Amino acid sequence: xxxxxxxxxxxxxxxxxxxxxxxxxxxxxxxxxxxxxxxxxxxxxxxxxxxxxxxxxxxxxxxxxxxxxxxxxxxxxxxxxxxxxxxxxxxxxxxxxxxxxxxxxxxxxxxxxxxxxxxxxxxxxxxxxxxxxxxxxxxxxxxxxxxxxxxxxxxxxxxxxxxxxxxxxxxxxxxxxxxxxxxxxxxxxxxxxxxxxxxxxxxxxxxxxxxxxxxxxxxxxxxxxxxxxxxxxxxxxxxxxxxxxxxxxxxxxxxxxxxxxxxxxxxxxxxxxxxxxxxxxxxxxxxxxxxxxxxxxxxxxxxxxxxxxxxxxxx
Amino acid sequence: xxxxxxxxxxxxxxxxxxxxxxxxxxxxxxxxxxxxxxxxxxxxxxxxxxxxxxxxxxxxxxxxxxxxxxxxxxxxxxxxxxxxxxxxxxxxxxxxxxxxxxxxxxxxxxxxxxxxxxxxxxxxxxxxxxxxxxxxxxxxxxxxxxxxxxxxxxxxxxxxxxxxxxxxxxxxxxxxxxxxxxxxxxxxxxxxxxxxxxxxxxxxxxxxxxxxxxxxxxxxxxxxxxxxxxxxxxxxxxxxxxxxxxxxxxxxxxxxxxxxxxxxxxxxxxxxxxxxxxxxxxxxxxxxxxxxxxxxxxxxxxxxxxxxxxxxxxxxxxxxxxxxxxxxxxxxxxxxxxxxxxxxxxxxxxxxxxxxxxxxxxxxxxxxxxxxxxxxxxxxxxxxxxxxxxxxxxxxxxxxxxxxxxxxxxxxxxxxxxxxxxxxxxxxxxxxxxxxxxxxxxxx
Numbered sequence: 001x002x003x004x005x006x007x008x009x010x011x012x013x014x015x016x017x018x019x020x021x022x023x024x025x026x027x028x029x030x031x032x033x034x035x036x037x038x039x040x041x042x043x044x045x046x047x048x049x050x051x052x053x054x055x056x057x058x059x060x061x062x063x064x065x066x067x068x069x070x071x072x073x074x075x076x077x078x079x080x081x082x083x084x085x086x087x088x089x090x091x092x093x094x095x096x097x098x099x100x101x102x103x104x105x106x107x108x109x110x111x112x113x114x115x116x117x118x119x120x121x122x123x124x125x126x127x128x129x130x131x132x133x134x135x136x137x138x139x140x141x142x143x144x145x146x147x148x149x150x151x152x153x154x155x156x157x158x159x160x161x162x163x164x165x166x167x168x169x170x171x172x173x174x175x176x177x178x179x180x181x182x183x184x185x186x187x188x189x190x191x192x193x194x195x196x197x198x199x200x201x202x203x204x205x206x207x208x209x210x211x212x213x214x215x216x217x218x219x220x221x222x223x224x225x226x227x228x229x230x231x232x233x234x235x236x237x238x239x240x241x242x243x244x245x246x247x248x249x250x251x252x253x254x255x256x257x258x259x260x261x262x263x264x265x266x267x268x269x270x271x272x273x274x275x276x277x278x279x280x281x282x283x284x285x286x287x288x289x290x291x292x293x294x295x296x297x298x299x300x301x302x303x304x305x306x307x308x309x310x311x312x313x314x315x
Numbered sequence: 316x317x318x319x320x321x322x323x324x325x326x327x328x329x330x331x332x333x334x335x336x337x338x339x340x341x342x343x344x345x346x347x348x349x350x351x352x353x354x355x356x357x358x359x360x361x362x363x364x365x366x367x368x369x370x371x372x373x374x375x376x377x378x379x380x381x382x383x384x385x386x387x388x389x390x391x392x393x394x395x396x397x398x399x400x401x402x403x404x405x406x407x408x409x410x411x412x413x414x415x416x417x418x419x420x421x422x423x424x425x426x427x428x429x430x431x432x433x434x435x436x437x438x439x440x441x442x443x444x445x446x447x448x449x450x451x452x453x454x455x456x457x458x459x460x461x462x463x464x465x466x467x468x469x470x471x472x473x474x475x476x477x478x479x480x481x482x483x484x485x486x487x488x489x490x491x492x493x494x495x496x497x498x499x500x501x502x503x504x505x506x507x508x509x510x511x512x513x514x515x516x517x518x519x520x521x522x523x524x525x526x527x528x529x530x531x532x533x534x535x536x537x538x539x540x541x542x543x544x545x546x547x548x549x550x551x552x553x554x555x556x557x558x559x560x561x562x563x564x565x566x567x568x569x570x571x572x573x574x575x576x577x578x579x580x581x582x583x584x585x586x587x588x589x590x591x592x593x594x595x596x597x598x599x600x601x602x603x604x605x606x607x608x609x610x611x612x613x614x615x616x617x618x619x620x621x622x623x624x625x626x627x628x629x630x631x632x633x634x635x636x637x638x639x640x641x642x643x644x645x646x647x648x649x650x651x652x653x654x655x656x657x658x659x660x661x662x663x664x665x666x667x668x669x670x671x672x673x674x675x676x677x678x679x680x681x682x683x684x685x686x687x688x689x690x691x692x693x694x695x696x697x698x699x700x701x702x703x704x705x706x707x708x709x710x711x712x713x714x715x716x717x718x719x720x721x722x723x724x725x726x727x728x729x730x731x732x733x734x735x736x737x738x739x740x741x742x743x744x745x746x747x748x749x750x751x752x753x754x755x756x757x758x759x
Contacts, residue, residue, distance in 0.1 A: 085593060106601040107602060
């Protein structure tokens with residue numbers, strides 16, 4: 001008998017009044033996989049995580065973790081999960097060690113097992129020497145690391161990480177990536193949400209791109225990039241104030257944003273002269289030219305017509 | 316520029332519901348409560364609810380019966396002379412001991428004992444040997460000193476009315492002796508006076524105020540204070556007399572209960588701090604259930620409140636000689652139930668509020684209002700009856716009544732069971748409500 005996926009959602013939908021935060025999401029995440037949920041702020045990533053953690057109830061559809069339904073078997077699911085929330089969720093007046101001991105205790109860790117796990121995690125996070133310091137005296141990046149430590153201390157089977165690197169310094173980001181690599185080595189299954197395509201590319205075995213509550217596409221990095229074929233992304237920067245409608249007419253297939261024109265093309269070098277002429281005809285001065293190989297940003301742009309880092313509130 | 320700043324600040328202030336509640340609703344509510352309390356008290360001075368007075372007539376003479384009758388006629392008094400027997404419906408007269416016990420237990424605030432031999436003891440001694448006249452005993456509860464003073468005043472009035480014949484006749488004898496009028500003249504005056512008494516039932520004019528009525532607590536009482544009582548009255552403080560610091564014993568309960576509510580409300584508000592700090596979500600996605608979370612929060616909050624009360628009482632014991640250890644198990648039981656009930660109430664409010672700032676406002680409103688009507692600021696016995704009844708909806712009233720029983724009335728565990736039961740039941744109901752609200756709010 002084959003094992004069920006570690007996480008399996010079917011037609012998962014969540015409405016907040018008239019706002020549809022998640023729409024018909026079908027996903028499968030398999031044991032030992034690091035699965036990325038990539039999308040801009042407000043795409044529905046946190047809503048998906050909240051349903052998976054049993055914190056929110058779906059409006060319709062199902063979500064099962066290791067075959068356990070989120071609505072029916074919450075207690076069993078909670079035992080399997082480790083959650084690294086997007087916001088720092090620690091007790092500032094307690095030390096790192098005390099925080100970890102408290103959260104470990106919630107999952108039944110006691111005595112020497114708990115002590116050993118705290119030391120292991122603090123070593124992994126590079127915070128062993130600061131274990132006795134109150135969290136309120138930590139830098140933002142160090143807090144993020146402890147925030148992660150509290151979610152992985154009990155060696156959960158499925159770890160849900162909701163944008164764990166938001167606002168962290170490079171050193172802490174590096175530590176966090178190391179921890180994730182370490183967890184991968186240990187066979188953990190991770191659902192990792194982010195709006196940083198570099199993180200998804202670097203860490204994730206498979207990636208689902210989500211936008212406006214819908215999963216636009218899902219596959220490995222290679223599979224996603226191949227979706228747009230051999231196309232490169234030609235980015236042309238300009239100076240000057242274009243007349244209304246002029247750019248749209250001159251670059252009908254391009255994505256326009258501020259002082260940049262983004263054009264998907266199989267032959268960037270060949271297409272460039274005509275685009276530069278069109279720019280001059282529009283009365284604008286060329287400022288920069290950049291040719292990017294296809295990446296997730298390109299994929300997202302290709303599929304949604306928007307850039308990945310467009311603003312928006314997370315729901 | 317300044318106007319711009321003022322406009323912005325006002326806009327922010329009016330958008331903040333908590334600020335509006337704290338700034339406008341709290342003062343209005345407290346103002347109303349205090350008007351009701353003090354308005355009721357002011358009215359009560361002219362239109363007082365009858366004071367319950369137990370009368371024990373040990374003398375059993377015509378004269379003592381006449382005294383009892385005059386007391387019964389007083390609108391300001393509700394006289395009781397008997398009570399139901401413990402094992403039957405039959406009425407039995409109060410005795411000195413049962414009357415005293417009734418005051419100790421708070422059934423009434425005053426009890427009068429007319430001693431045996433009063434009637435014979437006073438004949439011919441009112442003026443000449445007042446010290447040999449047997450004294451009346453007025454048992455009173457020092458927690459309600461106003462009632463004791465009113466009863467004393469009314470009693471003096473009744474004594475003047477009831478003893479007026481003796482007083483007059485004795486006065487005639489003394490006057491005749493002083494003026495050397497001779498036995499015949501004295502006897503004639505006495506006979507005439509006796510005929511008047513027989514016809515009018517008392518000294519002419521004295522019966523005019525016998526009904527007491529509205530004037531009983533004002534003019535007549537004032538007269539009573541102005542004159543020495545014809546018969547000595549022993550004022551017996553049946554509760555305070557054994558206490559080293561009676562005021563501290565009473566104040567301790569009032570203050571402790573109010574501060575318990577304050578601290579518990581703000582501790583319960585830590586739920587919202589957890590929510591705002593993000594730790595609540597982390598806890599709720601752990602194996603901990605919402606009910607376990609609430610129980611845990613209640614446990615820590617109630618434990619803190621419990622300790623707070625005990626520390627206050629220990630301080631009262633050390634510094635103000637509050638008799639903490641007379642029945643310590645009763646103190647522990649009531650304190651535990653108070654902490655539980657107050658905490659559960661705090662949890663309901665915390666479950667209703669959206670932000671910690673709201674807790675700040677609503678808790679202040681709730682605690683101050685309940686403290687005002689429940690007796691933490693003004694003792695409930697000073698309030699009119701209807702206000703005292705309203706006060707029973709507050710946590711404070713039941714808690715303070717319980718502590719009064721222990722510290723003031725020197726009762727034990729059995730006697731505080733009504734208070735313990737009500738507080739425990741209220742706590743259980745509050746817990747169920749908060750649990751429901753919490754589930755509904757955080758699992759959507």
